[in-house]
Amino acid sequence: MTKPNTYTSDPKFNRTIISVQEAQSMVMSRMKAGGVEYIPLEEAYGRHAAATVRSDVPVPHFRRSIMDGYAIRAADITQASLEKPVRLRVTEEVACGTVASRALLPGEAVRIMTGAQVPEGADAVVKLEETTEYGTADQRELELQQPVREGDNILPVGIEIAQGELMVGSGCRIGAGEMALLAMFGCATVQVHRRPRVAILSTGHELLDVSAPLEPGKIRNSNSFMLAAQVREAGGIPHMLPHIPDELERAKAVIMEAIKEFDAVVTTGGVSVGDYDVMYDLTNNWSGELLFNKVAMRPGSPTTVGFLHGKPLFALSGNPSACYVGFEMFVRPALLRMQGAHEPLPHRMTAMLLEPFAKQDRFERFVRGNYAADENGKLTVRLAGIDMSNATITIRDADCLICIPPTSAVMPAGTRVNIIPLRLRR
Ligand SMILES: Nc1nc2c(c(=O)[nH]1)N[C@H]1C(S)=C(S)[C@@H](COP(=O)(O)OP(=O)(O)OC[C@H]3O[C@@H](n4cnc5c(N)ncnc54)[C@H](O)[C@@H]3O)O[C@H]1N2
Ligand code: MOO
Ligand SMILES: [Mg+2]
Numbered sequence: 039m040t041k042p043n044t045y046t047s048d049p050k051f052n053r054t055i056i057s058v059q060e061a062q063s064m065v066m067s068r069m070k071a072g073g074v075e076y077i078p079l080e081e082a083y084g085r086h087a088a089a090t091v092r093s094d095v096p097v098p099h100f101r102r103s104i105m106d107g108y109a110i111r112a113a114d115i116t117q118a119s120l121e122k123p124v125r126l127r128v129t130e131e132v133a134c135g136t137v138a139s140r141a142l143l144p145g146e147a148v149r150i151m152t153g154a155q156v157p158e159g160a161d162a163v164v165k166l167e168e169t170t171e172y173g174t175a176d177q178r179e180l181e182l183q184q185p186v187r188e189g190d191n192i193l194p195v196g197i198e199i200a201q202g203e204l205m206v207g208s209g210c211r212i213g214a215g216e217m218a219l220l221a222m223f224g225c226a227t228v229q230v231h232r233r234p235r236v237a238i239l240s241t242g243h244e245l246l247d248v249s250a251p252l253e254p255g256k257i258r259n260s261n262s263f264m265l266a267a268q269v270r271e272a273g274g275i276p277h278m279l280p281h282i283p284d285e286l287e288r289a290k291a292v293i294m295e296a297i298k299e300f301d302a303v304v305t306t307g308g309v310s311v312g313d314y315d316v317m318y319d320l321t322n323n324w325s326g327e328l329l330f331n332k333v334a335m336r337p338g339s340p341t342t343v344g345f346l347h348g349k350p351l352f353a354l355s356g357n358p359s360a361c362y363v364g365f366e367m368f369v370r371p372a373l374l375r376m377q378g379a380h381e382p383l384p385h386r387m388t389a390m391l392l393e394p395f396a397k398q399d400r401f402e403r404f405v406r407g408n409y410a411a412d413e414n415g416k417l418t419v420r421l422a423g424i425d426m427s428n429a430t431i432t433i434r435d436a437d438c439l440i441c442i443p444p445t446s447a448v449m450p451a452g453t454r455v456n457i458i459p460l461r462l463r464r
Contacts, residue, residue, distance in 0.1 A: 050311050050318055053332035053340075058367060058402060061333045062383060065343055065350065065368050068329075069375040071209070072301065073232040079220055082212045084273065085230040086377035091206040093223055096196030101156040105191045108147040108169055108180055109138075109160035112188040120183050128171065128178035132157065147180045156192050163191035209378035211273070231377040234274045236369075237296035238265045240281040241289055241307040241316065242356060247281075260430060261306040261361050265354075268365045269304070271461055272373040284314035293320065297346050301376065304369055307356030309340040317342060317353040326351065334401045334444075337427030338364040357427040363404050363439065366460070386441065386456040389417035395442055395449040397425070402443055406436035409457055419457050436460060 056064075074088040103109065110126060118124040126147040132138050134153040142148060142159035150156065150163060164186055173179040199205075205219045206212065212220070212228070220228060245259040246252070259281045266276035279296060282288050284307070296303045308317040309331070318340075321328045326346030331353075333341050337360035342353035350372055354364040366384060374382030389409050397403065406422040422436040423429075441456040442449060449455075 048311075049322070050315075054330070055332045055334050055339075056330050058333055058335045061330050061341075061343070062368065062371065064329045065372055066375060066383070068345055068348075068350070069372045071231055071378040072234060072376040074229055075232050076227050076229055079217070079226055079228055082220065082228040082230060083214075083217055085212050085228070085233070086273065086374075086379060087206045087208055087210050087212060087216070087228065088231045088378055089229040090204065090208045091220060091223065091225060093199050093201055093203045093205055095223075096201045097199035097222065098193050098195060098197070101195060102193040103150045103152060103154050103156055103163045103191060104193055105163050105165045106152050107150060107164045107166045107191065109142065109150045109156050109163050110147045110180075110182070110186070111142060111144060111160060112162045112186050112190070114144060115182045116185045118182045118185050123181045123183045125172075126180045126182065128173075128180050149178075161188045161192070162186045165191065207380075209380045211379070234301040234373050234376040235277060235299075236269045236274045236373065237277050237279055237300040237303045238262050238269070239279045239289075239292060239296065239303065239305045240356075241284055241305060242281065243283045243314065245281045261356065261358055264358065264362060264430075264433065265304055265306065265365060268362070268370065269373065272370040273377050274302075274373045284308055284316050286316040286319050289316050289320055290324070293351065294346075297326075297349050297351060300349075302350050302352065302369070302372065304352045304354060304365070306354045306361045309342050309353050309355055311340075321351070321353060333367075335363070335367070336399055336401045336403045338367070338404075339401060341368065343368060355427070358430040359406065359433060360427040362433050366439065366458070367404075384439075384458040386458055387417060388454050389419040389438075389440075389457045391440070391449065391451055391453045391455050392418050392420040394451050395421070395440075395445075395453075397442075398445050398447065399442075400444050402441060404439040404458070405442055406432040407438050407440040407457065408436065409438045409459070417457070419455065 115124045129146050131149040132154045133151050137155050138157035142157045148157050170181045206216045240259045240262045244256050246256050248258050262278045269276035308315040321342050321344045326344045329343040331342040338355050341364040344351040352369045354361045371382040405425050407419045408422050409419040412418050422432040438457040438459045
Protein backbone atom coordinates (compact mmCIF):
# COMPACT_ATOMS: atom_id res chain seq x y z
CA MET A 39 0.00 0.00 0.00
CA THR A 40 1.33 3.40 -0.89
CA LYS A 41 1.46 6.11 1.71
CA PRO A 42 -0.75 9.06 0.70
CA ASN A 43 0.91 12.37 0.01
CA THR A 44 -0.18 14.69 2.74
CA TYR A 45 2.34 17.43 2.23
CA THR A 46 0.38 19.33 -0.42
CA SER A 47 -2.00 20.57 2.27
CA ASP A 48 0.69 21.19 4.89
CA PRO A 49 1.31 24.95 5.24
CA LYS A 50 5.00 24.19 5.79
CA PHE A 51 5.11 23.34 2.08
CA ASN A 52 2.64 25.90 0.83
CA ARG A 53 4.33 29.15 1.57
CA THR A 54 3.73 32.46 -0.15
CA ILE A 55 6.67 33.18 -2.44
CA ILE A 56 7.75 36.78 -2.80
CA SER A 57 10.45 38.39 -4.95
CA VAL A 58 13.84 39.39 -3.57
CA GLN A 59 13.00 43.08 -4.13
CA GLU A 60 9.68 42.74 -2.31
CA ALA A 61 11.34 40.90 0.55
CA GLN A 62 14.10 43.52 0.78
CA SER A 63 11.63 46.38 0.89
CA MET A 64 9.57 44.61 3.56
CA VAL A 65 12.67 44.34 5.73
CA MET A 66 14.07 47.78 4.96
CA SER A 67 10.79 49.61 5.55
CA ARG A 68 11.00 48.44 9.17
CA MET A 69 14.65 49.28 9.75
CA LYS A 70 15.78 52.64 11.03
CA ALA A 71 19.04 54.22 12.10
CA GLY A 72 20.02 53.26 15.62
CA GLY A 73 21.46 55.28 18.48
CA VAL A 74 24.35 57.69 18.31
CA GLU A 75 27.61 57.83 20.25
CA TYR A 76 30.66 60.08 20.36
CA ILE A 77 34.02 58.41 19.84
CA PRO A 78 37.63 59.60 19.45
CA LEU A 79 38.67 60.13 15.83
CA GLU A 80 41.28 57.37 16.26
CA GLU A 81 38.43 54.84 16.53
CA ALA A 82 36.23 56.23 13.76
CA TYR A 83 37.56 54.22 10.81
CA GLY A 84 34.85 51.96 9.40
CA ARG A 85 32.08 53.58 11.44
CA HIS A 86 29.12 55.46 9.97
CA ALA A 87 28.89 59.17 10.66
CA ALA A 88 25.75 60.26 12.49
CA ALA A 89 26.09 63.95 11.65
CA THR A 90 27.09 65.96 8.62
CA VAL A 91 30.52 67.57 8.84
CA ARG A 92 31.23 70.69 6.78
CA SER A 93 34.45 72.63 6.29
CA ASP A 94 34.60 75.56 8.71
CA VAL A 95 37.56 77.10 6.87
CA PRO A 96 38.68 77.02 3.23
CA VAL A 97 41.56 74.73 2.24
CA PRO A 98 44.22 75.91 2.04
CA HIS A 99 43.39 78.63 4.53
CA PHE A 100 46.50 80.63 3.56
CA ARG A 101 48.27 81.09 0.22
CA ARG A 102 50.66 78.20 0.12
CA SER A 103 53.83 77.59 -1.89
CA ILE A 104 53.89 74.27 -3.76
CA MET A 105 57.64 74.43 -4.48
CA ASP A 106 60.88 75.07 -2.67
CA GLY A 107 62.24 78.33 -4.12
CA TYR A 108 61.70 82.07 -3.84
CA ALA A 109 58.54 84.13 -3.42
CA ILE A 110 58.75 87.17 -5.69
CA ARG A 111 56.62 89.77 -7.49
CA ALA A 112 56.11 88.67 -11.12
CA ALA A 113 56.11 92.32 -12.25
CA ASP A 114 59.72 92.68 -11.06
CA ILE A 115 61.09 90.20 -13.57
CA THR A 116 58.99 90.71 -16.73
CA GLN A 117 62.17 91.81 -18.58
CA ALA A 118 64.44 89.04 -17.25
CA SER A 119 66.35 87.05 -19.89
CA LEU A 120 69.51 84.97 -20.31
CA GLU A 121 71.33 88.04 -21.64
CA LYS A 122 69.81 90.49 -19.14
CA PRO A 123 69.10 88.63 -15.88
CA VAL A 124 67.29 90.50 -13.09
CA ARG A 125 68.58 90.56 -9.54
CA LEU A 126 66.32 90.76 -6.45
CA ARG A 127 67.28 91.29 -2.82
CA VAL A 128 66.60 88.23 -0.61
CA THR A 129 65.22 89.62 2.64
CA GLU A 130 64.40 86.55 4.72
CA GLU A 131 63.42 82.86 4.78
CA VAL A 132 60.01 81.28 5.36
CA ALA A 133 60.03 77.64 6.35
CA CYS A 134 56.84 75.57 6.73
CA GLY A 135 54.95 76.67 9.81
CA THR A 136 56.53 80.15 9.94
CA VAL A 137 55.42 83.41 8.35
CA ALA A 138 57.36 86.35 6.86
CA SER A 139 57.97 89.30 9.17
CA ARG A 140 56.56 91.80 6.67
CA ALA A 141 55.10 92.19 3.19
CA LEU A 142 57.37 91.86 0.16
CA LEU A 143 58.33 95.16 -1.47
CA PRO A 144 59.26 95.75 -5.13
CA GLY A 145 62.74 94.39 -5.89
CA GLU A 146 62.63 91.87 -3.05
CA ALA A 147 62.49 88.08 -2.83
CA VAL A 148 61.91 85.70 0.09
CA ARG A 149 63.39 82.20 0.28
CA ILE A 150 60.40 79.87 0.77
CA MET A 151 59.78 76.15 1.28
CA THR A 152 57.03 73.86 -0.04
CA GLY A 153 53.89 74.25 2.08
CA ALA A 154 54.92 77.58 3.62
CA GLN A 155 52.72 80.67 3.63
CA VAL A 156 53.50 83.03 0.74
CA PRO A 157 54.22 86.52 2.10
CA GLU A 158 51.88 89.42 1.42
CA GLY A 159 53.02 91.32 -1.66
CA ALA A 160 54.48 88.24 -3.39
CA ASP A 161 52.46 86.81 -6.28
CA ALA A 162 54.63 83.99 -7.63
CA VAL A 163 57.12 81.38 -6.46
CA VAL A 164 60.14 80.53 -8.63
CA LYS A 165 61.53 76.99 -8.31
CA LEU A 166 64.95 76.77 -6.71
CA GLU A 167 66.38 75.08 -9.84
CA GLU A 168 65.53 78.13 -11.97
CA THR A 169 67.47 80.55 -9.78
CA THR A 170 71.02 81.44 -8.73
CA GLU A 171 71.87 83.09 -5.44
CA TYR A 172 74.85 85.42 -5.01
CA GLY A 173 76.21 87.56 -2.21
CA THR A 174 76.83 87.01 1.47
CA ALA A 175 74.58 85.93 4.34
CA ASP A 176 73.54 89.52 5.12
CA GLN A 177 73.51 90.71 1.49
CA ARG A 178 71.81 87.94 -0.45
CA GLU A 179 70.94 88.45 -4.12
CA LEU A 180 68.78 86.29 -6.32
CA GLU A 181 69.36 86.17 -10.08
CA LEU A 182 66.51 85.23 -12.43
CA GLN A 183 66.88 84.70 -16.16
CA GLN A 184 63.26 84.47 -17.26
CA PRO A 185 59.89 85.96 -16.37
CA VAL A 186 57.18 84.00 -14.54
CA ARG A 187 53.41 84.26 -14.52
CA GLU A 188 51.51 85.76 -11.64
CA GLY A 189 50.22 82.92 -9.44
CA ASP A 190 52.91 80.44 -10.49
CA ASN A 191 53.48 77.76 -7.83
CA ILE A 192 51.02 79.32 -5.36
CA LEU A 193 47.93 77.50 -4.11
CA PRO A 194 45.22 80.15 -3.74
CA VAL A 195 43.08 80.18 -0.59
CA GLY A 196 40.13 77.76 -0.93
CA ILE A 197 41.28 76.24 -4.26
CA GLU A 198 40.74 72.72 -2.91
CA ILE A 199 37.83 73.11 -0.49
CA ALA A 200 35.54 76.11 0.01
CA GLN A 201 34.26 77.06 3.44
CA GLY A 202 30.96 75.32 4.18
CA GLU A 203 31.49 72.44 1.76
CA LEU A 204 30.25 68.94 2.65
CA MET A 205 33.12 66.85 4.03
CA VAL A 206 31.40 63.80 5.52
CA GLY A 207 27.71 63.14 4.96
CA SER A 208 25.56 61.76 7.73
CA GLY A 209 25.34 57.98 7.30
CA CYS A 210 28.54 57.82 5.24
CA ARG A 211 31.06 55.10 6.09
CA ILE A 212 34.28 56.62 7.36
CA GLY A 213 37.23 55.49 5.24
CA ALA A 214 40.79 56.76 4.91
CA GLY A 215 39.74 59.92 3.03
CA GLU A 216 37.06 60.80 5.58
CA MET A 217 39.55 60.18 8.41
CA ALA A 218 41.95 62.70 6.84
CA LEU A 219 39.20 65.29 6.32
CA LEU A 220 37.84 64.90 9.86
CA ALA A 221 41.38 65.44 11.17
CA MET A 222 41.90 68.46 8.89
CA PHE A 223 38.83 70.13 10.33
CA GLY A 224 39.69 69.42 13.92
CA CYS A 225 37.08 66.77 14.67
CA ALA A 226 38.89 65.05 17.54
CA THR A 227 35.55 63.51 18.53
CA VAL A 228 33.21 62.06 15.95
CA GLN A 229 29.47 61.48 16.17
CA VAL A 230 28.73 58.00 14.81
CA HIS A 231 25.90 55.51 14.82
CA ARG A 232 26.17 52.70 17.34
CA ARG A 233 27.34 49.41 15.90
CA PRO A 234 24.41 47.00 16.00
CA ARG A 235 24.96 44.02 18.31
CA VAL A 236 23.95 40.86 16.56
CA ALA A 237 23.30 37.47 18.17
CA ILE A 238 24.19 34.48 16.00
CA LEU A 239 22.61 31.10 16.60
CA SER A 240 23.23 27.86 14.71
CA THR A 241 20.65 25.11 15.07
CA GLY A 242 21.22 21.46 14.28
CA HIS A 243 21.61 18.07 15.96
CA GLU A 244 24.48 17.42 13.61
CA LEU A 245 26.61 20.34 14.74
CA LEU A 246 29.88 19.94 16.58
CA ASP A 247 32.05 22.55 18.24
CA VAL A 248 35.02 23.67 16.20
CA SER A 249 37.39 21.92 18.60
CA ALA A 250 35.51 18.60 18.55
CA PRO A 251 36.74 15.61 16.52
CA LEU A 252 34.53 14.65 13.58
CA GLU A 253 31.96 11.91 14.11
CA PRO A 254 29.91 9.96 11.57
CA GLY A 255 26.94 12.05 10.39
CA LYS A 256 28.13 15.17 12.15
CA ILE A 257 29.85 18.34 10.97
CA ARG A 258 31.46 21.29 12.71
CA ASN A 259 29.48 24.47 13.04
CA SER A 260 31.05 26.67 10.38
CA ASN A 261 28.12 28.99 9.62
CA SER A 262 28.33 30.82 12.95
CA PHE A 263 31.90 31.82 12.19
CA MET A 264 31.06 32.86 8.64
CA LEU A 265 28.12 34.92 9.90
CA ALA A 266 30.23 36.57 12.59
CA ALA A 267 32.67 37.67 9.88
CA GLN A 268 29.80 38.96 7.74
CA VAL A 269 28.39 40.89 10.71
CA ARG A 270 31.82 42.49 11.22
CA GLU A 271 32.11 43.32 7.53
CA ALA A 272 28.74 45.06 7.78
CA GLY A 273 29.90 47.12 10.77
CA GLY A 274 28.08 45.15 13.47
CA ILE A 275 29.32 43.46 16.65
CA PRO A 276 28.73 39.70 16.44
CA HIS A 277 27.89 37.63 19.48
CA MET A 278 28.03 33.91 18.81
CA LEU A 279 25.64 31.93 20.97
CA PRO A 280 26.43 28.23 21.58
CA HIS A 281 24.79 26.11 18.87
CA ILE A 282 21.67 24.21 19.89
CA PRO A 283 19.99 21.02 18.66
CA ASP A 284 16.84 21.21 16.52
CA GLU A 285 14.44 21.50 19.43
CA LEU A 286 11.61 23.99 19.16
CA GLU A 287 11.29 24.87 22.84
CA ARG A 288 15.03 25.26 23.21
CA ALA A 289 15.25 27.47 20.12
CA LYS A 290 12.31 29.56 21.30
CA ALA A 291 13.86 30.14 24.73
CA VAL A 292 17.25 31.14 23.34
CA ILE A 293 15.83 33.39 20.61
CA MET A 294 13.34 35.17 22.90
CA GLU A 295 16.17 35.91 25.32
CA ALA A 296 18.55 37.03 22.56
CA ILE A 297 16.05 39.35 20.90
CA LYS A 298 15.62 41.17 24.21
CA GLU A 299 19.32 41.73 24.59
CA PHE A 300 20.57 42.26 21.03
CA ASP A 301 19.66 44.59 18.17
CA ALA A 302 19.14 41.69 15.77
CA VAL A 303 19.19 37.89 15.86
CA VAL A 304 20.50 35.78 13.00
CA THR A 305 19.88 32.05 13.02
CA THR A 306 21.01 29.41 10.55
CA GLY A 307 19.38 26.08 9.83
CA GLY A 308 15.93 24.60 10.18
CA VAL A 309 13.96 26.86 7.84
CA SER A 310 12.98 24.29 5.24
CA VAL A 311 10.35 21.55 5.27
CA GLY A 312 12.21 18.81 7.14
CA ASP A 313 10.86 17.15 10.26
CA TYR A 314 13.38 18.97 12.42
CA ASP A 315 13.17 22.34 10.70
CA VAL A 316 12.07 24.14 13.85
CA MET A 317 12.49 27.72 12.65
CA TYR A 318 9.43 27.32 10.45
CA ASP A 319 7.32 26.30 13.46
CA LEU A 320 8.85 28.97 15.66
CA THR A 321 8.17 31.91 13.32
CA ASN A 322 4.70 30.66 12.47
CA ASN A 323 3.56 30.58 16.02
CA TRP A 324 5.22 33.29 18.05
CA SER A 325 4.33 36.65 19.50
CA GLY A 326 6.24 38.39 16.73
CA GLU A 327 5.37 39.21 13.16
CA LEU A 328 6.33 36.91 10.28
CA LEU A 329 7.34 38.94 7.23
CA PHE A 330 8.04 36.11 4.82
CA ASN A 331 9.34 32.55 4.73
CA LYS A 332 9.86 31.95 1.04
CA VAL A 333 11.77 34.15 -1.39
CA ALA A 334 12.06 33.62 -5.14
CA MET A 335 15.82 33.26 -4.95
CA ARG A 336 18.37 30.52 -5.06
CA PRO A 337 20.24 29.78 -2.91
CA GLY A 338 18.28 30.74 0.15
CA SER A 339 14.68 30.24 -0.97
CA PRO A 340 13.41 29.30 2.53
CA THR A 341 14.96 32.48 4.04
CA THR A 342 12.62 33.66 6.77
CA VAL A 343 12.39 37.07 8.44
CA GLY A 344 10.31 38.05 11.46
CA PHE A 345 10.09 41.03 13.76
CA LEU A 346 9.57 41.20 17.47
CA HIS A 347 9.58 44.39 19.57
CA GLY A 348 10.88 46.25 16.49
CA LYS A 349 13.87 43.95 16.23
CA PRO A 350 14.52 41.62 13.31
CA LEU A 351 14.97 37.87 13.45
CA PHE A 352 16.72 36.64 10.32
CA ALA A 353 16.26 32.89 10.06
CA LEU A 354 18.70 31.91 7.32
CA SER A 355 19.11 28.56 5.69
CA GLY A 356 21.56 26.05 7.13
CA ASN A 357 23.14 25.39 3.75
CA PRO A 358 26.33 27.46 3.93
CA SER A 359 26.00 29.26 0.59
CA ALA A 360 22.30 29.87 1.09
CA CYS A 361 23.12 31.26 4.52
CA TYR A 362 25.85 33.49 3.06
CA VAL A 363 23.64 34.85 0.28
CA GLY A 364 20.67 35.33 2.63
CA PHE A 365 22.90 37.45 4.83
CA GLU A 366 24.14 39.57 1.92
CA MET A 367 20.62 40.17 0.61
CA PHE A 368 18.82 40.95 3.86
CA VAL A 369 21.00 41.15 6.95
CA ARG A 370 23.82 43.33 5.62
CA PRO A 371 21.44 46.02 4.26
CA ALA A 372 19.51 45.97 7.55
CA LEU A 373 22.68 46.39 9.63
CA LEU A 374 23.87 49.19 7.34
CA ARG A 375 20.52 50.96 7.66
CA MET A 376 20.81 50.70 11.46
CA GLN A 377 24.08 52.59 11.04
CA GLY A 378 22.44 55.33 9.01
CA ALA A 379 23.54 54.23 5.52
CA HIS A 380 21.36 55.80 2.82
CA GLU A 381 21.77 53.17 0.10
CA PRO A 382 22.36 49.93 1.95
CA LEU A 383 20.97 47.51 -0.63
CA PRO A 384 23.54 45.54 -2.67
CA HIS A 385 24.81 47.54 -5.64
CA ARG A 386 24.56 45.91 -9.03
CA MET A 387 26.91 46.39 -11.98
CA THR A 388 26.76 44.81 -15.45
CA ALA A 389 29.30 42.35 -16.76
CA MET A 390 29.59 39.91 -19.64
CA LEU A 391 29.26 36.24 -18.78
CA LEU A 392 32.37 34.41 -20.04
CA GLU A 393 30.89 30.93 -19.90
CA PRO A 394 27.40 29.54 -20.41
CA PHE A 395 25.17 29.01 -17.39
CA ALA A 396 23.19 25.84 -17.78
CA LYS A 397 21.03 25.49 -14.65
CA GLN A 398 17.45 26.53 -15.26
CA ASP A 399 15.25 27.87 -12.53
CA ARG A 400 12.02 29.76 -12.00
CA PHE A 401 13.82 31.74 -9.28
CA GLU A 402 16.51 34.39 -9.61
CA ARG A 403 19.84 32.80 -8.84
CA PHE A 404 22.85 34.40 -7.15
CA VAL A 405 25.85 32.49 -8.37
CA ARG A 406 29.25 32.92 -6.80
CA GLY A 407 31.61 34.41 -9.38
CA ASN A 408 34.78 36.31 -10.12
CA TYR A 409 34.83 39.49 -12.14
CA ALA A 410 37.59 41.28 -14.01
CA ALA A 411 37.98 43.95 -16.67
CA ASP A 412 38.80 42.92 -20.26
CA GLU A 413 41.29 44.77 -22.49
CA ASN A 414 38.62 47.38 -23.32
CA GLY A 415 37.91 48.02 -19.67
CA LYS A 416 34.54 46.22 -19.84
CA LEU A 417 33.63 43.96 -16.94
CA THR A 418 33.54 40.23 -17.47
CA VAL A 419 32.51 37.51 -15.04
CA ARG A 420 32.96 33.76 -14.66
CA LEU A 421 31.74 31.20 -12.12
CA ALA A 422 33.91 30.81 -9.03
CA GLY A 423 33.46 27.03 -9.13
CA ILE A 424 31.00 24.58 -7.63
CA ASP A 425 27.61 26.27 -7.41
CA MET A 426 25.66 24.28 -4.85
CA SER A 427 23.90 25.87 -1.90
CA ASN A 428 25.56 23.30 0.36
CA ALA A 429 29.08 24.34 -0.78
CA THR A 430 31.42 26.48 1.29
CA ILE A 431 34.60 26.52 -0.77
CA THR A 432 33.30 28.99 -3.37
CA ILE A 433 32.37 31.48 -0.65
CA ARG A 434 36.11 31.79 -0.13
CA ASP A 435 36.79 32.09 -3.83
CA ALA A 436 34.05 34.43 -5.02
CA ASP A 437 34.36 38.19 -5.27
CA CYS A 438 30.88 38.75 -6.64
CA LEU A 439 27.44 37.22 -6.99
CA ILE A 440 26.27 36.77 -10.56
CA CYS A 441 22.54 37.54 -10.81
CA ILE A 442 20.96 35.02 -13.16
CA PRO A 443 17.34 35.96 -13.83
CA PRO A 444 14.70 33.20 -13.88
CA THR A 445 15.53 31.13 -16.97
CA SER A 446 13.96 28.39 -19.02
CA ALA A 447 16.96 27.98 -21.36
CA VAL A 448 20.73 27.80 -21.13
CA MET A 449 22.19 31.26 -20.76
CA PRO A 450 24.93 31.49 -23.41
CA ALA A 451 28.41 32.94 -22.89
CA GLY A 452 28.43 36.59 -23.92
CA THR A 453 25.13 37.38 -22.13
CA ARG A 454 25.19 40.63 -20.15
CA VAL A 455 24.28 39.98 -16.54
CA ASN A 456 24.14 41.94 -13.32
CA ILE A 457 26.75 41.26 -10.68
CA ILE A 458 26.90 42.22 -7.02
CA PRO A 459 30.49 42.84 -5.89
CA LEU A 460 31.30 41.34 -2.49
CA ARG A 461 33.60 42.82 0.16
CA LEU A 462 37.11 44.05 -0.65
CA ARG A 463 38.85 42.33 -3.54
CA ARG A 464 42.09 40.54 -2.96
N1 LIG B 1 11.95 18.36 0.52
C1 LIG B 1 12.59 19.51 0.48
N2 LIG B 1 13.80 19.59 1.03
C2 LIG B 1 14.48 20.74 1.00
C3 LIG B 1 13.91 21.87 0.38
C4 LIG B 1 12.62 21.77 -0.16
O1 LIG B 1 12.06 22.72 -0.71
N3 LIG B 1 12.01 20.55 -0.08
N4 LIG B 1 14.63 23.02 0.34
C5 LIG B 1 16.05 22.84 0.24
C6 LIG B 1 16.67 24.12 0.27
S1 LIG B 1 16.43 25.06 -1.08
C7 LIG B 1 17.45 24.53 1.31
S2 LIG B 1 18.29 26.01 1.18
C8 LIG B 1 17.63 23.74 2.50
C9 LIG B 1 17.40 24.58 3.74
O2 LIG B 1 17.78 23.87 4.84
P1 LIG B 1 17.48 24.35 6.30
O3 LIG B 1 17.58 25.81 6.39
O4 LIG B 1 16.27 23.71 6.80
O5 LIG B 1 18.78 23.87 7.09
P2 LIG B 1 19.07 22.46 7.79
O6 LIG B 1 18.10 21.48 7.31
O7 LIG B 1 19.19 22.69 9.21
O8 LIG B 1 20.50 22.20 7.18
C10 LIG B 1 20.77 22.18 5.82
C11 LIG B 1 22.23 21.81 5.60
O9 LIG B 1 23.07 22.81 6.15
C12 LIG B 1 23.97 22.24 7.11
N5 LIG B 1 24.14 23.17 8.23
C13 LIG B 1 23.19 23.59 9.07
N6 LIG B 1 23.70 24.41 10.00
C14 LIG B 1 25.01 24.51 9.74
C15 LIG B 1 26.09 25.21 10.38
N7 LIG B 1 25.87 25.97 11.44
N8 LIG B 1 27.32 25.13 9.84
C16 LIG B 1 27.53 24.34 8.73
N9 LIG B 1 26.54 23.67 8.09
C17 LIG B 1 25.31 23.74 8.60
C18 LIG B 1 23.25 21.00 7.56
O10 LIG B 1 24.10 20.08 8.12
C19 LIG B 1 22.59 20.52 6.28
O11 LIG B 1 23.53 19.84 5.49
O12 LIG B 1 16.74 22.66 2.55
C20 LIG B 1 16.61 21.93 1.34
N10 LIG B 1 15.73 20.83 1.55
O1 MOO C 1 17.23 27.80 -1.51
MO1 MOO C 1 18.20 26.49 -1.34
O2 MOO C 1 19.40 27.51 -0.79
O3 MOO C 1 18.35 26.66 -3.09
O4 MOO C 1 19.40 25.47 -1.72
MG1 LIG D 1 16.26 21.46 6.85
